[in-house]
Every structure is written in structure tokens, then in C-alpha cells.
Amino acid sequence: MSSHGIETTFAERVRAAVERLTLAERRVARYFADHREEVLVASAAELARKAETSDATVVRTAKALGYEGLDALRRELAEELRRDLSPAGRVARTLQSVGGDPDAAFAATLDLHAESIASLRRSVTAPQFRAAVEHVVQAGRVAVFGLGPSSAMAEYLAVQLGRFGLDTLALTESGLLLADRLLRLRPGDLLVVMAYGRIYPELRAVFDRADALGVPRILMTDTLGAEIGGRADLVLDIPRGRADTVSLHTATLAFIEALLVGVAARRPEQTLEALRELNRLRAEVAGPDLAL
Known part of the structure; x- marks a missing residue:
């Protein structure tokens, strides 16, 4: 759901914005689109490294796609992935909720059990x-x-x-x-x-x-x-x-x-x-x- 209340998928956002993105931003947007589950759990620095660009370009791309920032992009992408019940999507959302903390993973998994x-x-x-x-x-x-x-x-x-x-x-x-x-x-x-x-x-x-x-x-x-x-x-x-x-x-x-x-x-x-x-x-x- 966009900030204007219109239902817009992530892929549609990318298509609508691609013409006004710089070459580096297009590369990041393509990486976002092809690795949606990873975007939920990877840091801006990790995404920048894998997309062969800078942290600033990663954040700038998220804003160019119409989000307030990378966190807002992640929230809406997670909501979209909830409608796509792929195993990778479910695991990514689980990892997002526990972060990198083994204790949190243990407690969260026991709660689910x-x-x-x-x-x-x-x-x-x-x-x-x-x-x-x-x-x-x-x-x-x-x-x-x-x-x-x-x-x-x-x-x-x-x-x-x-x-x-x-x-x-x-x-x-x-x-x-x-x-x-x-x-x-x-x-x-x-x-x-x-x-x-x-x-x-x-x-x-x-x-x-x-x-x-x-x-x-x-x-x-x-x-x-x-x-x-x-x-x-x-x-x-x-x-x-x-x-x-x-x-x-x-x-x-x-x-x-x-x-x-x-x-x-x-x-x-x-x-x-x-x-x-x-x-x-x-x-x-x-x-x-x-x-x-």
C-alpha cells in the first residue's frame, strides 16, 4: 500500500521509477527486486556490497522508489511477502524478527512451538x-x-x-x-x-x-x-x-x-x-x- 492509499506492488514501483533512476540506482532497484527476502534481513552495507555500490545509494534508491527510507521499504516489502507464502519469504520474515541474536531465535521458536x-x-x-x-x-x-x-x-x-x-x-x-x-x-x-x-x-x-x-x-x-x-x-x-x-x-x-x-x-x-x-x-x- 503506497503512502497515498493506492495498492502498488514493489515490482510496479520499480517499473514506474526506473526512468528517473540513475544507473547505480537502477542496479540497486534490480537487486532489490531479485532478492526481496534478502532485503528484509541484510544491512544497508551488505546490500551495497552485493549491489556493488555505496550505502548512500542504497538508501537513496529506497527514497527514489517512493519510500521514506530503507526501513519503510522493508516494512512494505514484508507486508507484500506475507501474501507470497514461499518458504524463502517465511524464513526471511522469521530472521527479520529475531535479527542475529541466537537467544532471540531460541525464545521465538519455542514461542511458536x-x-x-x-x-x-x-x-x-x-x-x-x-x-x-x-x-x-x-x-x-x-x-x-x-x-x-x-x-x-x-x-x-x-x-x-x-x-x-x-x-x-x-x-x-x-x-x-x-x-x-x-x-x-x-x-x-x-x-x-x-x-x-x-x-x-x-x-x-x-x-x-x-x-x-x-x-x-x-x-x-x-x-x-x-x-x-x-x-x-x-x-x-x-x-x-x-x-x-x-x-x-x-x-x-x-x-x-x-x-x-x-x-x-x-x-x-x-x-x-x-x-x-x-x-x-x-x-x-x-x-x-x-x-x-
């Missing part, structure tokens, strides 16, 4: 949690889908449920490799889907395959409930922290851990027997000292 847990308490109800546990306990096999950072958590959930004696399948491949995994889905499975941010081809393919097989599904998401929640039997709103800062997976992991405890509590004898067998096999493979 605490907020995520508090949000999870509000967003997932006790009946929803019980329904999720029952879905898992009643399933012939649990297939867990997740890509990117979620793939590690999908693998973790599948491994832990396997240790509890449940049959599992991790669906963590992307592209053509996912088709081989989807071929292994079968009626009687439960599909647990972790999906955040946007609907991508693999996510559509997973739901389409589940539709074809009549497989029930649980959707864990923060933003996709309205778009694709109608295709799931149970939608769990799992927050990933503030939308304008670095994405945290605290709530997702916390829910997974709670689900594991809930499943174990629901079938304690089978769980303990499976874990005792796991311990026996570990001792057989690695020796009694490595049995856990």
Missing part, C-alpha cells in the same frame, strides 16, 4: 481424535502419504505403527514412482494423508486411487480442508505455525505421537507383544546389549 500445540488443542476435538484412533485400529493396513518434509513424518508414523504390530505402507514417492506404490493400495486399507499448502498432482492421484478402491481416508492439513476435505472421511486441522513465518511441524508431530499413544492404549496387549517381539529380534540380530 507453544502456539502450535495450543492451536492443536483447539483445532482437533476429542471426538475427532477418538475417530482417528478407531480408524487406525479397525484398518486392515494403514497407508500413510506425505511428500517433502511430510514424507519423513509419514515414514515415522508407518514405522511406529509397524512396531505396534500393525501392517503399514508408506507412500512418500513423487512422480511416476508413486504409481508403483498406489498399485499396492487395496480395499480394507486406511489412507492417512498429510497435505499442506496446495493441491498437487500426486495428492489428486492418491485421492483418485482411494476413491476407486473405496478406501477410507484421514486428511491432516492446515489450509486444504475447504478444497479437498469433502473427499476425506475425517479432516484434522493441524496448524503449521503462523502463516507469515517459517513453517513448523510441531503440531503434526505432536498429533502423530498422540495418535500412537492412543492406538497403543486401545490395543495394549497386541502392542506390548509386538514390541517384545521387536526387542527379541533386535537381540538376535545385534546381540543382547543392543536390545532396547
